[in-house]
Amino acid sequence: SLIEQAKQKAAYQAVDEHVLPSHRVIGVGSGSTVVHVVARLLQRDPELNAKTVFVPTSFQSRGLLLDGGLNVGDVDQYPDIDVTIDGADEVDSQLNAIKGGGGAHLQEKVVAEAAKKFVIVADYRKNSKILGEQWKQGVPIEVAPFAWRVVLVKIQNMGSKDAKLRMAVAKAGPVVTDNGNFLIDAPFGLIQDPANLLKDIKLITGVVEVGLFCNMAEIAYFGNEDGSVAIRT
């Protein structure tokens, strides 16, 4: 599909330009776009991959690496990462991002912050000026299960009246993250000041992590419908 081709173009160019032969520890995000990141990594010289460790950000991302036969390490073993590449649900003109559509943003943010460089790869649907323009599912928020209702009420009172607990589809009850927590999806309309919103949500007791990645990404690659790649720094 046009969207998959766009994801692949962005992912391949990002890997080619930012995963260097001198790099020894690579952070790998989660979701469908990073599938193409791993595919491109597997096209590198096997001897180069043999001396490189790849740090996942979810069971899904771990599975991609293990299925590819790549060396997997955890961020507690490799806390100093050369570069982390990950997808996003939406990116604004300042490279702030909404992440967590796949429910993986806690490990993703830790692995992104542990890297010297954080690179975003996405298709054209994620390329916005302001967060909230295209992504309507809300800011993903990972919460401690016992506290989910008190947190939900506070977020609704903050202005996200449609905030909801993320319910599972292939399982009864709420989605449980790889870390054993719940998720709240909180729409805030257009988010003019994501850094401030991040701070306000993060301070709510019971919130574990917020799917707003502010002032973190160094560069973003967006695959376009016509096969071109737009780069934003």
Ligand code: DER
């Ligand atoms: O959940 C996440 O944070 C993922 O990285 C998500 O934001 C991007 O997933 P996609 O590449 O499947 O759109």
